[in-house]
Amino acid sequence: MDNRVDRVPAPQLHLTAMQSGYASTTVTQSRVSIFAPSRRSQGVRTVHVANAWGDADVTGDLNQIHRSILDYLIGHAGWLRRRLRNGSLDVAFAPRELLRLLGHRHPGQSNVTWLETMFEDLRIARFRATVRGGAGGEINLTKNVGIVTEYADARTAAGEYLGYGVTISGPYMGYYEADLPCHTENLTAHISSIDSGAVQAIVHFLLSHSGGYTCAPGDLFAVLGIDGRGRRYRARRDLRAYAEHLADRFSVTVDLPAERIHYARRPEVWFGDRWE
Structure with a gap:
């Protein structure tokens, strides 16, 4: 710059x-x-x-x-x-x-x-x-x-x-x-290894929910600012490509035909312990 x-x-x-x-x-x-x-x-x-x-x-x-x-x-x-x-x-x-x-x-x-x-x-x-x-x-x-x-x-x-x-x-x-x-x-290395910014942002969002989370892909795209036909197409493509990785590493199930993404909380993720 x-x-x-x-x-x-x-x-x-x-x-x-x-x-x-x-x-x-x-x-x-x-x-x-x-x-x-x-x-x-x-x-x-x-x-x-x-x-x-x-x-x-x-x-x-x-x-x-x-x-x-x-x-x-x-x-x-x-x-x-x-x-x-x-x-x-x-x-x-x-x-x-x-x-x-x-x-x-x-x-x-x-x-x-x-x-x-x-x-x-x-x-x-x-x-x-x-x-x-x-x-x-x-x-x-x-x-x-x-x-x-x-x-x-x-x-x-x-x-x-x-x-x-x-x-x-x-x-x-x-x-x-x-x-x-x-x-x-404990999951940062797995997140940073994902070669898709959209999928990384989606994983960050889902991991922030202590009780798990279920949503439609389009709703998730809207929340995260993944806008425009081209960007949403690429996000869907990347979700499909990373589906197995997301399930194994993050307990995220991607079902695009059913328009459903489900996250079940990972044991490595925990909340609290504010800064003193």
Whole structure:
């Protein structure tokens, strides 16, 4: 993107008092998604999303790959994390490990550079969201800010190198204060391996329902913003292609002739444990 030339280099992140093991997402993040149901760049644009679970506006070029990156940064076990007083989250990790999790078999420097462009997309994007039915009823995340605020080498206060560091903004982490955390981190690798953004978005939505969920494909497409004849055709094609994978990995039964999709809750998914 041309607007990346305006990037201000971030300072090194100095991290202490790390924690790990957070929920990779929340219920509203999966039902009122600010990430397009696609894995392709669509250019910077402003999109309004609204349904029974909330509403959101996002200006940027964010897709399901960006979503997978955040799910790993927040929920992947073993990486170092620190919650700051302003609500933001520092994460220290090995970039090549993240790349391998995202499907890059032999990541090199060019892949790390690609990863930085994804962080930049998350930095320049702007979002606003309303969470309905959370801990405090209806909660507005009103600050029109980015999702990532900086990314750089991560070191301890004493200068010890920890790997790469990313700071996720306080307003984005506000989802975890206002909403119900959804622990899907044990399935993140299976979700990110799906080569269809529409199917990824559908899986995220279904996993957010603690008691299972049954719906018509068309209703699900409408909720997730999978619009237009071409996109819906491709979504149906991908659902058909991934039907066996969805049944085995996610307990999702796809019956397109009957216009029915059914999800039975997976034991790996659990809810709660709000951030302190």
